Amino acid sequence: MKRSRWWSWAGLFLASLLIFAVPSVGSARPGGGQSYSGSRSSGSSGSRSSGSSGSRSSGSSGSRSSWSNSSSSRTTYPSSSSSSSSSDGGILPLIVLLVLVVVVVVLWKGQAGKGKVWSTLPIAPQRLPSARKRLDALKQFDPDFSMVLFEDFLYTLYSRAHEMRGAHKLSRLAAYLDEASTATLAGMSPGVKRVDSVVVGSMLIDAVSGTSIAQPMTIVGVQFETNYTETNAQGVEQSYYAVEHWTLRRPTTAKSKPPGKLEIFGCPSCGAAQPEERDNNVCAYCGELMHTGRFDWRVTEILVQNRVTRGPQLGGETPEMGTASRTIIAPNLATWMQALNAKDPSFSFSAMGERLKLIHREINKAWSARDWKIARPYVSDQFFQMQLYWMETYKRAGLRNITEGAQVTRLELADISCDRWFDAVTVRVYATGLDYTIKDQDQSLVSGSKSKPRPFTEYWTLIRGAKVTRPPDTSAQCPSCAAELKVNMAGSCEYCGAKLSSGEFDWVLSRIEQDESYSG
Amino acid sequence: MAMKFLLTRDARFLTTEAKDRAAQTVKAIEAKTSAEVVIAVRKDSATPRHADYLGGFLISFVFLAFLLFHPADFDIELFPLYVLGAFVLGTLLTSFFPSLRRVLAGRQSLEDAVRKGAAATFLELGVTRTTGRNGILVYLSLLEKAAYVVTDIGLDAELLGPDFERQKMRIGEAMGTLEPSTVWAAIEALSPYLERAYPRLADDVNELPDEVHSV
Secondary structure, three states: HHHHHHHHHHHHHHHHHHHHHHHHHOOOOOOOOOOOOEOOOOOOOEOOOOOOEEEEOOOOOOOEEEEEEEOOOOOOOEOOOHHHHHHHOOOOOOHHHHHHHHHHHHHHHHHHHOOOEEEEEOOOOOOOHHHEEEEEEEHOOOOOOOOOHHHHHHHHHHHHHHHHOOOOHHHOOOOOOOOHHHHHHHOOOOOOOOEEEEEEEEEEEEEEOOOOOOOEEEEEEEEEEEEEEOOOOOOOOEEEEEEEEEEEEEEEEOOOOOOOHHEEEEOOOOOOOOOOOOOOOOOOOOOEEEOOOOOOOEEEEEEEEEEEOOOOOOOOOOOOOOOOOOOOOOHHHHHEEEEEHOOOOOOOHHHHHHHHHHHHHHHHHHHHHOOOOOHHHOHHHHHHHHHHHHHHHHHHOOEEEEEEHHHEEEEEEEEEEEEEEEEEEEEEEEEEEEEEEEEEEOOOOOEEOOOOOOOOEEEEEEEEOOOOOOOOOOOOOOOOOOOOOOOOOOOOEEOOOHHHHHOOOOOOOEEEEOOOOOOO | OOOHHHHHHOOOOHHHHOOOHHHHHHHHHOEEEEEEEEEEEEEOOOHHHHHHHHHHHHHHHHHHHHHHHHOOOOHHHHHHHHHHHHHHHHHHHHHOOHHHHHHHHHHHHHHHHHHHHHHHHHHOOOOOOOOOOOOEEEEEEEEEEEEEEOOOOOOOHHHHHHHHHHHHHHHHHHHOOOHHHHHHHHOOOOHHHHHHOOOOOOOOOOOOOOOOOOO
């Protein structure tokens, strides 16, 4: 590199030499035409003479013009010089330019070998893994941790906490709600007699910290968008739409409870259910103090961000965002795919895609017809409750959102994750269809288009019990008893009672995330 | 020899030795403070294309003067091509000479470029992604021979005091020499001020790794 730099300077020097050396060549041309400007064809009539420093001479048609300067007389004369003088001068600028080209090429080559720029920190990925994904890191200390179960726990805890504040029995959840959060809940409606119909419309884990062994406490922030009904002392019912942010903590190395123990809200240490009436916070079975936050998640802060009697604004036009963006594919997707195939050799993405298309068709049918029974066998309990919330919210606003002719055009596998209890597969769904909102009263169009299909993409996460190893089903039969598929609101088969919405038999839809919010 | 020195001394910041020394400097500072230090070296903060064009213009102007006043005679129809060729080559040529670019670009333009480059790098590297928002970026830009220090919102300028600000200026002065050892020493001299305001805690976690990464 140093060598090439020397060459470049040498090139420059050479160029300078040429510039100053060539004039002597020019002046020595035959005829000694110091001030001569000649046309290649004859003719002086067309020449223009300038008395100052130069002259432009042009010949007759087809002749070429040239410029010359005399340093001695500064006078130009018409002439009939030979073309040789002109050609001498003509090549000189080319030589100079050629030298410049050589210098540039040499420098360019020297530059190409130069080291790269650097920093003591790599460029951060544009999108951080989502908080949910980061929380998955807990599995390294807590093999029983399952995101599906944790979200079930959050959902149930929220509902239970509000029901308990209505019953004035928040102390029964002291192991899971600290004093400050208990006070916040109790202070919402001090005179309330009952809280029921608690429906969580959306639940977003928006903050996670402390998932490494170096940090003793894991902290999780969750935003709930909910609806519940309060009944006051006079028996008057009032529905509220609320947005609350809850902060939960637990020791990073704490152990999760298995499915079935989470909804009990018993002793956070041994999981045993506690008697309704008790004098202290000591577990009746294992003798541990239950309200220390040493064994399980405990809510340490509740912020009520919004609590109003009117539902959220619906029917606005929201443009699709991120539809054209690249699919966010998990970096370890291939590894997880191998793990899933090793566990269940019958698993194939194409077969699962057929199941997903069936689910897509059925939930769109259910949504447009406002008949959630159609979709109940294909969605998780949580998803069902959330969609029910939005359906009811539309109904209360006197609106109806219709998706017509919706069809999946493409599927792309984005992520797979497995834990002790569940497998989860995230697929980017490319779909199109009519999407519009009308008024219930007069069927007039509020938003969207009844004629122009709207292409969109979403990330769908389907879950299935970790022990299930059977090909995805697309028939309308109960996978447990093979009877006609009829499911009650709890997600159980009306004939055999098998719980179909838990993923114990087949893949069920657990989440839908939009492009702009999905971050892997 | 002087020319060789002029052209190659910025390359000393791009050697493995310089990178190792920078990583050591970061480790030395972080051993005393809870602040997270990141060093980033860039060849330039923004391509000073206007300086290159100005260089191209000057060279094409000289070339035109040469064509006009040289005693030899030249085909006038080719003048536009000659001048255009000289401009293009002059522009390219200027882009290879940092000193010439600095002169032609102007001080204000260079300072603006460094400030914007530092802010962009701060975000690009994710220096903000610390729990206590206590990241510091020491941004070194070779073409501009300038340094710019960006501190995150978790580090209070009042608590760090005016001496810290003066030391930041000294890093910039050290960059003027393009002597790596002087620059590393100036950066390491930030540590007493950081240590005083933000001492290292017993449970301190190194949230931003200190390994060198090429960009």
